[in-house]
Amino acid sequence: MKLILLNGELLSREQASIDIEDRGYQFGDGVYEVVRIYNSHFFELDAHLERLERSAHEIKIKLPFTISELKQRIEKLKKSNNVHSGHLYLQITRGVSPRNHAFPEKAEPVLVAYTKEYSKEPSRIPGRAMFTDDIRWLRCDIKSLNLLGNVMAKDDATVKGYDEAIFHRGEIVTEGSSTNVFIIKNRILYTHPANHLILDGITRRKILSVAASLDIQVKEESFTKQQLLEADEVFISSTTQEVRPIIEVDGQPIGNGKEGDVTASLQAELERHISRSEK
Numbered sequence: 001m002k003l004i005l006l007n008g009e010l011l012s013r014e015q016a017s018i019d020i021e022d023r024g025y026q027f028g029d030g031v032y033e034v035v036r037i038y039n040s041h042f043f044e045l046d047a048h049l050e051r052l053e054r055s056a057h058e059i060k061i062k063l064p065f066t067i068s069e070l071k072q073r074i075e076k077l078k079k080s081n082n083v084h085s086g087h088l089y090l091q092i093t094r095g096v097s098p099r100n101h102a103f104p105e106k107a108e109p110v111l112v113a114y115t116k117e118y119s120k121e122p123s124r125i126p127g128r129a130m131f132t133d134d135i136r137w138l139r140c141d142i143k144s145l146n147l148l149g150n151v152m153a154k155d156d157a158t159v160k161g162y163d164e165a166i167f168h169r170g171e172i173v174t175e176g177s178s179t180n181v182f183i184i185k186n187r188i189l190y191t192h193p194a195n196h197l198i199l200d201g202i203t204r205r206k207i208l209s210v211a212a213s214l215d216i217q218v219k220e221e222s223f224t225k226q227q228l229l230e231a232d233e234v235f236i237s238s239t240t241q242e243v244r245p246i247i248e249v250d251g252q253p254i255g256n257g258k259e260g261d262v263t264a265s266l267q268a269e270l271e272r273h274i275s276r277s278e279k
């Protein structure tokens with residue numbers, strides 16, 4: 001039976017319960033992370049936990065444990081569940097308190113984590129995307145549980161038969177509903193700077209360092225919808241999807257309408273980093 005981590009305890013799903021006045025449940029008042037597990041190892045765990053700590057700090061949640069304690073707990077969870085290839089989902093809410101918008105003085109943060117084993121690897125098949133207005137708030141750098149803007153955009157894309165919704169503010173492309181967006185023009189890699197308008201993806205960071213090691217020039221500069229449509233290659237990145245080529249946006253083919261060489265070499269180099277990290 002797969003176990004769930006609730007604060008310090010490993011419980012069955014039936015045993016675990018969340019209070020109806022948990023602020024995560026009522027306000028989305030919390031933060032989360034998704035960490036990939038390859039060959040029974042977490043990938044980039046420290047980077048994820050640092051980002052979690054930062055997200056919590058930005059919304060004034062004080063973690064009631066150290067990062068090394070948290071690490072021990074999730075390692076134990078992974079081991080108990082014997083996960084080979086999959087991911088860990090982890091969230092921390094502000095805790096339980098009578099419903100009131102202001103932060104409660106006394107509330108103990110609630111940690112929930114569970115693992116998911118993949119029956120097959122997530123699809124990296126070249127995808128099709130649509131543009132959508134970025135109606136989200138201005139702190140997209142915080143990995144908050146409040147994902148309504150993201151899920152509404154993703155649902156709209158799904159219903160219309162697309163694989164991802166790509167957000168834009170005015171003419172500027174920001175990121176995908178659950179991914180970072182990159183374009184390649186004349187062998188230069190562009191992606192939106194890591195500011196308050198996007199989540200600084202762990203995969204994004206990895207791709208930028210991998211690109212440098214492949215001598216691909218990187219520019220953390222914003223680009224327009226038009227520049228994206230005229231790019232040689234476009235791809236999206238995330239913990240679960242790694243590097244996924246986007247070959248069409250709003251029905252317009254990108255480049256020659258196939259996965260590009262730079263995209264393929266970045267994915268291949270990322271895979272090398274992943275297999276090295278498994279040892």
Ligand code: PMP
Pocket residue numbers: 034150175176177178179180198199200201202203204237238239240
């Ligand atoms: N942007 C958003 C809005 C996301 O939800 C995600 C996925 N967590 C990403 C970017 C990619 O981040 P990461 O590479 O850390 O998974």
